[in-house]
Amino acid sequence: MGRLRKYLRWRSRPHGFRVDAHGLALSRDGWATEVLWSQVESVILYQGPAVTDSRIVCRLLLVPVAGAMLDRGLVHAPNPVDGRPCRVLLDLAKVKDTPDQVAAALTAFGGDRFIDHRPA
Secondary structure, three states: OOOOOOEEEEEEOOEEEEEEOOEEEEEEOOEEEEEEHHHEEEEEEEEOOOOOOOOOOEEEEEEEOOOOOOOOOOEEEOOOOOOOOEEEEEEHHHOOOOHHHHHHHHHHHHHHHEEEEOOO
16 A cells, blocks of 8 residues: 555545544535544444445445534444444445555554454
8 A cells, every 4th residue: 555644535536535643534425524533433344245246345334422423414324343323434436445445544543443344
C-alpha cells in the first residue's frame, strides 16, 4: 500500500471516503458526514457470501457508541459480529482500493475499534 500519510482518502464518483486520526468522513449522493472516533464503538469490515453473479459483497459497517448522533442517510443493517445495531457506511465495490488496503488504514487509525470480519 505504500507509506501511510497523515490520512488516507478514497475517491469514487459519486462516493468519497476518508479515514484519519480524527475519524471517518463520507460523502455520497449529495450528502456528507463526519464520524469522530469518539462516536465509534466499532467499525466492521464484513465480507458476505458470494451473490448469484459470483461477486463477493464486502461492506464497511459502523456500530456507534450509545447516544451518538449520526446522519440519517446511513442505512441500518444487522451486525454480523454480535447483533448490535449498526449502519452500512460503504460498499467496497464502490471504491477503487482493495479491502486489504481499507483494512490497513482502519487498523492504523481505528485501532481496537476495527474488526476485520472477513474469512481468513
